[in-house]
Amino acid sequence: MERVRKPEWLKISIGANERYTETKRIVDSHCLHTICSSGRCPNMGECWGRGTARHQRDGKSGARGRRVDNAGRRHLQTHDPQEPTHVAESVRLMKLSHAVVTSVDRDDLPDLGAAHWARTIREIRRLNPDTTLEVLIPDFQGRRELVDQVIEARPDIIGHNMETVRRISPLVRSAARYDTSLDVIRQIADGGVTAKSGIMVGLGETTAEVEELMDDLRAAGCRLLTIGQYLQPSHRHYPVAEYVTPEQFKRYKETGLAKGFTQVESGPLVRSSYHAEKSLLHLKK
Ligand code: SF4
Numbered sequence: 001m002e003r004v005r006k007p008e009w010l011k012i013s014i015g016a017n018e019r020y021t022e023t024k025r026i027v028d029s030h031c032l033h034t035i036c037s038s039g040r041c042p043n044m045g046e047c048w049g050r051g052t053a054r055h056q057r058d059g060k061s062g063a064r065g066r067r068v069d070n071a072g073r074r075h076l077q078t079h080d081p082q083e084p085t086h087v088a089e090s091v092r093l094m095k096l097s098h099a100v101v102t103s104v105d106r107d108d109l110p111d112l113g114a115a116h117w118a119r120t121i122r123e124i125r126r127l128n129p130d131t132t133l134e135v136l137i138p139d140f141q142g143r144r145e146l147v148d149q150v151i152e153a154r155p156d157i158i159g160h161n162m163e164t165v166r167r168i169s170p171l172v173r174s175a176a177r178y179d180t181s182l183d184v185i186r187q188i189a190d191g192g193v194t195a196k197s198g199i200m201v202g203l204g205e206t207t208a209e210v211e212e213l214m215d216d217l218r219a220a221g222c223r224l225l226t227i228g229q230y231l232q233p234s235h236r237h238y239p240v241a242e243y244v245t246p247e248q249f250k251r252y253k254e255t256g257l258a259k260g261f262t263q264v265e266s267g268p269l270v271r272s273s274y275h276a277e278k279s280l281l282h283l284k285k
Helices: 018-029 044-049 083-093 114-127 144-152 178-190 207-220 246-258 276-284
Strands: 052-056 098-102 132-136 157-159 194-201 224-229 263-266
Touching: 018 044, 044 052, 052 083, 052 276, 083 114, 098 114, 098 276, 114 132, 114 144, 132 276, 144 178, 157 276, 178 194, 178 207, 194 207, 194 276, 207 224, 207 246, 224 246, 246 263, 263 276
Parallel strands: 052 098, 098 132, 132 157, 157 194, 194 224, 224 263
Antiparallel strands: none
16 A cells, blocks of 8 residues: 655644653653653643653553554563552652553453552552542453453543444454443443543544444443544554544544533544543533
């Protein structure tokens, strides 16, 4: 497939500000690891400036069956029982107002990492009682008792990304099935925790398919949605079909809000943790 040229609207610089500079100094001096810096996220100036950052829990096996994201192949570590405390301390050192924690799939563990998730949430809570907390979890292969362990640890928001529309889902996320993901979202919402999801566009989906996905998410009880441009991490990954225009992202946001989402972040550079701290403000309204 012929490569699609990157448009101007995707080339931006990190807007430094006082809180960003101070957070960067802390991160560098303590050798802290965040997805924001390792993924060279262009939103760092904005997010760190608002006191939000994203950490990643360990990942030994890499992202299961996914051909659209290579985050799981970075910073591989062994399963460290001290890691919940390390992540919690990192949140404290960075003085975060809102922490987002993600993890790659841990298919190598009998509980797929669920107990470790629960420990991480509780440890962050213990060391950071004033920090709000959002976690982005895998589908735990649809095992409800494992999703329940995360729900019972009571983070403020639990996200599970649908990634893409139903038709394209089997092409880019062979193991995580569309309906399994919807069930996870429904379980989170039924469990009394705010459910969030995210998708990438630019994979060849149609507007009607995105709207159908929004309907599926709303029916499952999802309240928060992020929509961002898919960027091909390497030539081995699924190719970009299209760079969606900022105008189309704006239309997606309007459609999502009209369908009843409490918050929709939609834009070329939006990531699942972008403007995450705003979600709680929206929810309190
Ligand atoms: S969008 Fe997410 S990964 Fe990027 S800087 Fe913000 S919190 Fe970090």
